Amino acid sequence: MEVRSHFLLSITFLLVLQYTSLYMAKLTQGTVGAAQINITTDQSALLALKSHITSDPHNILVNWSTTTSICNWVGITCGARHLRVASLNLSYMGFTGTIPPHLGNLSFLVALSFNNNSFHGTLPYELSYLRRLKLVSFGYNNFVGSIPSWFGAFPKLQGFYLYGNQFSGSIPTTIFNLSTLRVIVLSGNQLSEIPQEIGFLHQLEKLYIEFNALKGHVPMVVFNMSSLTTLTLYGNSLSGGLPDNICQHHPSLEKVNLGDNQFGGPLPSKLWQCTKLLNLSLVENNFSGSIPKTIGNLTMLKGIYLNSNNFNEIPKEIGFLHQLEELYVPLNALKGPVPVAVFNMSSLTTLALYTNKLSGSLPDNICQHLPNLQMFQWKHSKKYWELNPVNHDWA
Ligand SMILES: *[C@@H]1O[C@H](CO)[C@@H](O)[C@H](O)[C@H]1NC(C)=O
Ligand SMILES: *[C@@H]1O[C@H](CO)[C@@H](O)[C@H](O)[C@H]1NC(C)=O
Ligand SMILES: *[C@@H]1O[C@H](CO)[C@@H](O)[C@H](O)[C@H]1NC(C)=O
Ligand SMILES: *[C@@H]1O[C@H](CO)[C@@H](O)[C@H](O)[C@H]1NC(C)=O
Ligand SMILES: *[C@@H]1O[C@H](CO)[C@@H](O)[C@H](O)[C@H]1NC(C)=O
Ligand SMILES: *[C@@H]1O[C@H](CO)[C@@H](O)[C@H](O)[C@H]1NC(C)=O
Ligand SMILES: *[C@@H]1O[C@H](CO)[C@@H](O)[C@H](O)[C@H]1NC(C)=O
Ligand SMILES: *[C@@H]1O[C@H](CO)[C@@H](O)[C@H](O)[C@H]1NC(C)=O
Ligand SMILES: *[C@@H]1O[C@H](CO)[C@@H](O)[C@H](O)[C@H]1NC(C)=O
Ligand SMILES: *[C@@H]1O[C@H](CO)[C@@H](O)[C@H](O)[C@H]1NC(C)=O
Ligand SMILES: *[C@@H]1O[C@H](CO)[C@@H](O)[C@H](O)[C@H]1NC(C)=O
Numbered sequence: 001m002e003v004r005s006h007f008l009l010s011i012t013f014l015l016v017l018q019y020t021s022l023y024m025a026k027l028t029q030g031t032v033g034a035a036q037i038n039i040t041t042d043q044s045a046l047l048a049l050k051s052h053i054t055s056d057p058h059n060i061l062v063n064w065s066t067t068t069s070i071c072n073w074v075g076i077t078c079g080a081r082h083l084r085v086a087s088l089n090l091s092y093m094g095f096t097g098t099i100p101p102h103l104g105n106l107s108f109l110v111a112l113s114f115n116n117n118s119f120h121g122t123l124p125y126e127l128s129y130l131r132r133l134k135l136v137s138f139g140y141n142n143f144v145g146s147i148p149s150w151f152g153a154f155p156k157l158q159g160f161y162l163y164g165n166q167f168s169g170s171i172p173t174t175i176f177n178l179s180t181l182r183v184i185v186l187s188g189n190q191l192s193e194i195p196q197e198i199g200f201l202h203q204l205e206k207l208y209i210e211f212n213a214l215k216g217h218v219p220m221v222v223f224n225m226s227s228l229t230t231l232t233l234y235g236n237s238l239s240g241g242l243p244d245n246i247c248q249h250h251p252s253l254e255k256v257n258l259g260d261n262q263f264g265g266p267l268p269s270k271l272w273q274c275t276k277l278l279n280l281s282l283v284e285n286n287f288s289g290s291i292p293k294t295i296g297n298l299t300m301l302k303g304i305y306l307n308s309n310n311f312n313e314i315p316k317e318i319g320f321l322h323q324l325e326e327l328y329v330p331l332n333a334l335k336g337p338v339p340v341a342v343f344n345m346s347s348l349t350t351l352a353l354y355t356n357k358l359s360g361s362l363p364d365n366i367c368q369h370l371p372n373l374q375m376f377q378w379k380h381s382k383k384y385w386e387l388n389p390v391n392h393d394w395a
Helices: 002-029 039-052 101-105 125-129 149-153 173-177 196-200 220-224 293-297 316-320 340-344
Strands: 053-055 076-078 085-089 111-113 118-121 135-137 142-146 159-161 166-170 183-185 190-193 206-208 230-232 237-240 255-257 262-265 279-281 286-290 303-305 310-313 326-328 350-352 375-380 383-386
Touching: 039 053, 039 085, 039 101, 101 125, 125 149, 149 173, 173 196, 196 220, 293 316, 316 340
Parallel strands: 085 111, 111 135, 118 142, 135 159, 142 166, 159 183, 166 190, 183 206, 206 230, 230 255, 237 262, 255 279, 262 286, 279 303, 286 310, 303 326, 326 350, 350 375
Antiparallel strands: 076 085, 375 383
């Protein structure tokens, strides 16, 4: 009895094993329903794409010849293990055309890059079948309309690049379910809204949405995404103030560019909490008041760009920024003398202070402690002195 049940158990085990390996074999062939999907399918998908490319000024597609394996075609990389198309990179090839639904059959595709071509039309729904995709890059093409919500179907997506098209409307909330997303680049479109749900992206490091049609306030959750290192929203019509605790949940922030919007009010006094900040650009806004003294604690800063605001004071604490290379505060309401500490920042290469209400005279030995200064813009935009970097004489 015991022997028999052992025997049955092992048979069952073997059957399970066999079934599993069969299943695995089918899986690596990419079986969908009844049709077998293999490299031949990949070839037909690519040939369909070729037939949808209407202009190929550099004659690149001559290379896509059926006499050789598709794995040798320009722009194609096959996976070493399964010999299916893993990467399709047609960036910078000068193509004009549309994307056929057949690309949805490239079931082993991990990276899809079509940057800098003239693809147009709609992105077919069938692309959503590409469950292995980690990179989607359609930058600088001519796609229009809404960003399809099926972009939320890529559970492994890490990089999402749709810059330089004419996408409009909101960013579909479906993509905010993709917890693996690290980089979103939607710059240069006509998007009008950042949904609250963006706060679900707990691994997002870089968010670029400059030059779009975003309006109103930035959703507070954006200032709460602790994984962010880069936040670039310039060239929109955003407005409002920055919350005083903007940095409390942003321990990793390195680069912030909120230029050319309609933000106003004082700078957050707790700016010092963004301890990793390297580059701060808030040009062409309506910020006012003093630049907070605590900026002197952000000792990693290399660039500060505050052109065209209403700041009235540079604190002397700015002198603590021993890595600062570029300090731009022109076209503001700065009053009084420039703190002497500013003329003591040996890392500075550029100092722009023109069109303010500054008074007092410049120290005689201005260059003594500014050995790296290459450009000094003092009074008006056209009236600046360029320093000769060799002997520090006025050029
Ligand atoms: C791919 O599958 C088809 C059936 O769908 C089969 O005829 C063909 O021989 C297969 N090709 C390869 C390279 O396995
Ligand atoms: C296509 O280009 C690749 C790489 O540049 C080359 O290895 C291959 O031989 C070319 N194939 C044809 C048919 O020209
Ligand atoms: C795609 O090709 C371009 C041009 O050859 C290259 O610069 C880029 O790094 C490639 N992208 C990927 C994801 O391989
Ligand atoms: C691939 O995709 C196209 C269009 O989505 C479809 O018509 C075709 O049957 C698919 N399968 C194969 C094996 O080519
Ligand atoms: C990509 O396209 C943009 C916009 O047309 C252009 O400014 C840029 O120079 C192009 N880059 C390359 C490498 O072709
Ligand atoms: C996100 O995923 C959750 C759980 O999987 C689902 O309930 C929800 O509808 C999804 N949201 C969107 C916007 O796709
Ligand atoms: C920001 O995060 C904190 C802590 O995780 C949470 O208490 C707060 O409600 C969040 N605020 C917003 C606007 O999401
Ligand atoms: C700029 O801010 C000041 C207060 O600092 C306010 O009086 C003025 O209306 C604002 N200007 C614009 C264009 O928002
Ligand atoms: C900021 O810098 C000042 C002067 O160096 C220092 O006294 C203060 O403790 C610093 N604050 C923080 C929070 O690091
Ligand atoms: C800061 O970022 C701006 C915009 O990307 C760039 O032009 C500038 O060179 C950066 N500054 C430094 C010091 O890296
Ligand atoms: C200038 O810097 C030097 C060394 O960093 C320091 O000893 C000196 O006190 C500073 N002078 C002023 C006016 O900040």
